Amino acid sequence: MSTIVFKDATLLDCTGQEPKYPAAVIVEDGVIREVSEDSASGAGAEIVDCKGKTLMAGLIEGHMHANLFLSDPSDQTRRNLPSMIVVKCLKILEDTLMQGYTSALDAGGADAGFKLAQQQGLVKGPKLKVCGHALSQSGGHADMRLGTEINAPLAHYFAVGVVADGVSEVRRAAREELRMGADYIKIMAAGGCASPADEPDTVQYSIDEMKAAVEEADAVGKIVIAHCYSPKSMQRCAEAGVKRVEHGNFMDEATARILKEKGVIYCPTLATYDIMARRGAEFGIPDYFLRKMKIANEKAQEALGYAFKAGLVIGSGSDMVGPAQSFKTKELELKSRVMGPMGAILSATKVNSEILKTDGAVGTIEAGKAADILILDENPLENIAVFQNRDAIRVIMQDGKFIKNTL
Numbered sequence: 001m002s003t004i005v006f007k008d009a010t011l012l013d014c015t016g017q018e019p020k021y022p023a024a025v026i027v028e029d030g031v032i033r034e035v036s037e038d039s040a041s042g043a044g045a046e047i048v049d050c051k052g053k054t055l056m057a058g059l060i061e062g063h064m065h066a067n068l069f070l071s072d073p074s075d076q077t078r079r080n081l082p083s084m085i086v087v088k089c090l091k092i093l094e095d096t097l098m099q100g101y102t103s104a105l106d107a108g109g110a111d112a113g114f115k116l117a118q119q120q121g122l123v124k125g126p127k128l129k130v131c132g133h134a135l136s137q138s139g140g141h142a143d144m145r146l147g148t149e150i151n152a153p154l155a156h157y158f159a160v161g162v163v164a165d166g167v168s169e170v171r172r173a174a175r176e177e178l179r180m181g182a183d184y185i186k187i188m189a190a191g192g193c194a195s196p197a198d199e200p201d202t203v204q205y206s207i208d209e210m211k212a213a214v215e216e217a218d219a220v221g222k223i224v225i226a227h228c229y230s231p232k233s234m235q236r237c238a239e240a241g242v243k244r245v246e247h248g249n250f251m252d253e254a255t256a257r258i259l260k261e262k263g264v265i266y267c268p269t270l271a272t273y274d275i276m277a278r279r280g281a282e283f284g285i286p287d288y289f290l291r292k293m294k295i296a297n298e299k300a301q302e303a304l305g306y307a308f309k310a311g312l313v314i315g316s317g318s319d320m321v322g323p324a325q326s327f328k329t330k331e332l333e334l335k336s337r338v339m340g341p342m343g344a345i346l347s348a349t350k351v352n353s354e355i356l357k358t359d360g361a362v363g364t365i366e367a368g369k370a371a372d373i374l375i376l377d378e379n380p381l382e383n384i385a386v387f388q389n390r391d392a393i394r395v396i397m398q399d400g401k402f403i404k405n406t407l
């Protein structure tokens, strides 16, 4: 039995309580055994002095794409062999962990193999839940073919999604993803920015097609999450029984109310639009992509404002692609402008843990939870940007193992 005692920490337990000092957290065999003021423990324990530091729960990334490593996602499977794509995905997963994310949802592209590889200790990365391939209509947000192409490239298995048209194809595609271990069914219910052939303010999939996906997910106790931008796309999702919508940059007051009534979770992804609007050209984002990202960015904060005011359950994801993958924690700073630092932190810890259905295993610093722990040089309630300074993240612990320790 191995025991680690973090003593003299400022504790931000991520349950919503204000920070406490002094606090001790005792970790035993990968699990938080005790949280107290007193650091008394049995002989032989490893003691970590946290004086002047803040100890909190590991972050949870609610919307990432391990497989989007190129600035031009539509070109990715055209220019890379499958083996190269897997290697690059693994690098992104490891880097995501090093940003402080001890758990994550891959919102389209990664299959359950990545999740198992992490569970089995073969690779470093966040504990994963996966959507497998997102379902997209022809010409939809996950149809990465150019207008001049009929067939998808060799590596299309590693693309974000698959094309399925009509109720029976959608049903079959959903069943295939579930068969291969998807934790959620992801659908593209609107156009997007990274796709060459559609616009964000359009709607995709018929209500009947979406209902087919919902029925298949529901049959096995899972939910559908949907890529959306416009009020119309979100309202159609709510009507079809989709339980979680992503992005939603053009949210309005009426739509926020409808989502609230129907119990739909909202996962805005502000960081990707923010960084692309500022640095997209430098990152080599193609023009068609950048133009749409800038439009979506203009409304992102306003959308979150409507959702926050309506009292929606708000998850946290960054949806970064290409070189922006390294800057996921910007999401907390952007969310804090609307939700306050505590709201932003809870969204990326406790709330994300609940909406990712981790069965309460992670997301807070409480006895019985997995020992997923960050120790920071600064209190993030006072400086929410602290997560963006990797050197200020002194400890990253996942399931009781030190991933990083510079204390």
Ligand SMILES: [Zn+2]
Binding pocket: 063, 064, 065, 107, 108, 319
């Ligand atoms: Zn996404």
